[in-house]
Amino acid sequence: MSNPVAAPSLRAAFARLRPAGVVALVVVLAILVAAVWPGLIAPGDPLAIAPTDALAPPSLAHLFGTDESGRDIFTRVVHGTAPSVGIGLAATGIGIGAGLVLGFASGLGPKALDAALGRVIEVLFALPTLVMALLLVAVMGPGTGAAVLAIGAATAPGYARILRARVRAVAGSGYVEYARLEGTRRTRVFLRHIAPNTLWPLVGVATLGIGQAIVWVSALSFLGFGTLPPSPEWGAMLNAGRVYISTAWWMTIFPGLAIVVTATALTVLGRTAAGGGRR
Amino acid sequence: MRIARWALARIGSALLVVWVVTTIVFFALRASGDPLEAILGGPGSQAGEEAVAVARETYGLDQPLLWQYLLLLGRVGTLQLGDSYARRQPVIDLIAAQLPSTLLLATLALALAWALALCGAIIARTSRGPAGRAVTASLRGAEIVATVMPQFWLGAVLILVFASTLGVLPATSSGADPAGLVLPVVTLAIPIAGFLAQIMRDSLAEADAAPFAVTARARGASDTRLLLHHTLRHASLPALALSGWAYGSLLSGAVVVETLFARPGLGRLLIDGAMQRDVPLVIGAVVVVALVYVVVLVIGDALELLVDPRLRRRTRTIVRQADVAVGA
Numbered sequence: 001m002s003n004p005v006a007a008p009s010l011r012a013a014f015a016r017l018r019p020a021g022v023v024a025l026v027v028v029l030a031i032l033v034a035a036v037w038p039g040l041i042a043p044g045d046p047l048a049i050a051p052t053d054a055l056a057p058p059s060l061a062h063l064f065g066t067d068e069s070g071r072d073i074f075t076r077v078v079h080g081t082a083p084s085v086g087i088g089l090a091a092t093g094i095g096i097g098a099g100l101v102l103g104f105a106s107g108l109g110p111k112a113l114d115a116a117l118g119r120v121i122e123v124l125f126a127l128p129t130l131v132m133a134l135l136l137v138a139v140m141g142p143g144t145g146a147a148v149l150a151i152g153a154a155t156a157p158g159y160a161r162i163l164r165a166r167v168r169a170v171a172g173s174g175y176v177e178y179a180r181l182e183g184t185r186r187t188r189v190f191l192r193h194i195a196p197n198t199l200w201p202l203v204g205v206a207t208l209g210i211g212q213a214i215v216w217v218s219a220l221s222f223l224g225f226g227t228l229p230p231s232p233e234w235g236a237m238l239n240a241g242r243v244y245i246s247t248a249w250w251m252t253i254f255p256g257l258a259i260v261v262t263a264t265a266l267t268v269l270g271r272t273a274a275g276g277g278r279r
Numbered sequence: 280m281r282i283a284r285w286a287l288a289r290i291g292s293a294l295l296v297v298w299v300v301t302t303i304v305f306f307a308l309r310a311s312g313d314p315l316e317a318i319l320g321g322p323g324s325q326a327g328e329e330a331v332a333v334a335r336e337t338y339g340l341d342q343p344l345l346w347q348y349l350l351l352l353g354r355v356g357t358l359q360l361g362d363s364y365a366r367r368q369p370v371i372d373l374i375a376a377q378l379p380s381t382l383l384l385a386t387l388a389l390a391l392a393w394a395l396a397l398c399g400a401i402i403a404r405t406s407r408g409p410a411g412r413a414v415t416a417s418l419r420g421a422e423i424v425a426t427v428m429p430q431f432w433l434g435a436v437l438i439l440v441f442a443s444t445l446g447v448l449p450a451t452s453s454g455a456d457p458a459g460l461v462l463p464v465v466t467l468a469i470p471i472a473g474f475l476a477q478i479m480r481d482s483l484a485e486a487d488a489a490p491f492a493v494t495a496r497a498r499g500a501s502d503t504r505l506l507l508h509h510t511l512r513h514a515s516l517p518a519l520a521l522s523g524w525a526y527g528s529l530l531s532g533a534v535v536v537e538t539l540f541a542r543p544g545l546g547r548l549l550i551d552g553a554m555q556r557d558v559p560l561v562i563g564a565v566v567v568v569a570l571v572y573v574v575v576l577v578i579g580d581a582l583e584l585l586v587d588p589r590l591r592r593r594t595r596t597i598v599r600q601a602d603v604a605v606g607a
Binding site (some may be wrong): 104122129134219246260264 | 300444554
């Protein structure tokens with residue numbers, strides 16, 4: 001366990017990049033290219049149907065095969081990068097945003113508020129992510145927006161928990177106490193000392209979180225609550241492939257591999273940034 | 280007295296769960312626009328005049344907001360979950376019928392995850408030299424991939440290999456049929472096994488360097504004896520403490536796995552409820568999942584007591600741990 005109050009620097013993070021970290025960084029960059037310029041890698045139309053080519057196995061013409069309407073799976077997986085990763089990013093943003101509010105309120109507020117919020121955060125953290133997300137989706141109705149909001153809200157308690165511990169460690173540290181004794185105003189202490197030292201370590205946690213959020217949101221799509229087919233989103237593609245699992249394995253394997261590779265790369269990178277810490 | 284305090288802390292956390300779930304539902308219903316519509320199955324529901332009147336009455340929708348909130352809190356708190364809108368049966372009966380199947384699945388998966396994690400940690404601990412380093416490195420990699428692997432994909436791959444291609448195991452599962460349970464349990468166990476293995480590998484290395492291990496070795500204890508009699512018990516404590524949380528995430532995974540293997544259970548009930556926007560059923564399922572979690576924490580406390588004799592000598596610690604677990 002390293003000193004919890006020391007802020008890791010960008011240079012230290014790069015120095016820690018071992019071979020696995022370098023590979024992960026390259027994979028993440030490739031994913032970013034696929035998300036921003038999908039046409040560069042797969043020039044076709046992800047929605048173009050070709051009924052005569054339906055359920056064709058992988059070949060040179062269709063690297064990953066085709067689906068039940070003859071749409072090219074490779075094109076769909078590449079074009080699915082932006083929505084899948086974007087949804088994961090949005091959900092993580094909501095989760096961290098809500099976690100920040102809860103964590104700062106709890107860590108810096110009066111003792112009574114901290115005691116109450118601390119308990120609520122623990123209870124919310126105890127509720128399984130997907131169970132809580134389904135509760136929200138049941139009330140809000142299905143759709144991409146609802147799935148993002150549900151996963152964001154369901155992951156917020158985890159971030160709030162980390163932030164609360166972090167805020168308390170930083171707020172009780174020597175330099176913050178010194179700044180207070182010097183008569184520095186509270187807002188200035190918060191902006192100059194507490195906020196930067198709390199938020200910077202969050203980068204690693206957030207990177208880990210994006211990988212997890214992509215998996216969770218695609219789980220909702222797989223269950224039929226998120227993005228609906230035929231949109232090229234990885235979870236929705238897996239949902240469509242479920243019926244054909246015994247006849248057209250390529251419909252399930254390739255979109256799933258995209259999720260596994262993305263989540264693994266982000267996890268390895270996140271751990272490096274977080275300094276080898278876990279979770 | 281200590282037991283009483285500990286019990287109070289646990290009952291308190293159960294009540295807190297009910298309060299939190301109710302509050303989320305209440306505000307989410309309000310945010311969805313028309314709560315009446317949400318309760319009766321979303322826009323375009325074919326609810327008859329009578330159903331509308333009943334729902335308005337039971338949820339007190341013509342009453343002031345605060346009263347509506349207290350009414351919902353009272354009903355959920357006393358487990359009067361009402362009737363499922365879509366199935367026209369008491370929610371509590373529906374859940375009671377499906378709960379054992381899910382608990383069986385999750386418990387078997389946790390047991391398998393522990394077995395896999397223990398094997399992984401012991402292999403990593405006992406492998407030495409260049410070959411051993413390679414083994415440890417690949418175990419590390421496998422742990423990460425196992426942890427991030429989406430269960431809906433892992434399960435699909437297992438079905439593809441063992442059911443569609445080899446045809447040795449069925450792709451569907453129900454009840455306690457042993458052959459049908461294999462694939463769902465493995466699918467559920469692997470991510471948790473990766474998570475537990477990481478923790479156990481670290482704590483085993485820590486225990487290995489602890490003074491008691493050095494002493495035992497100086498007295499001539501063999502590697503095997505050291506592992507079985509000293510370090511393994513020590514190393515399993517952090518993993519045991521996190522098993523309660525792991526069980527919760529298994530219930531989350533059960534939602535996916537039960538859908539994938541067409542297995543009846545609480546997860547399927549929750550999915551169907553969410554799909555049909557059957558709010559009373561979903562509230563019931565979520566509250567029951569949360570209560571199961573509280574019960575699992577109690578069992579976890581008892582197991583820790585069994586494994587760690589230091590806790591038995593200082594029972595006060597348990598009380599403190601119970602406080603920590605509920606977030607004091």
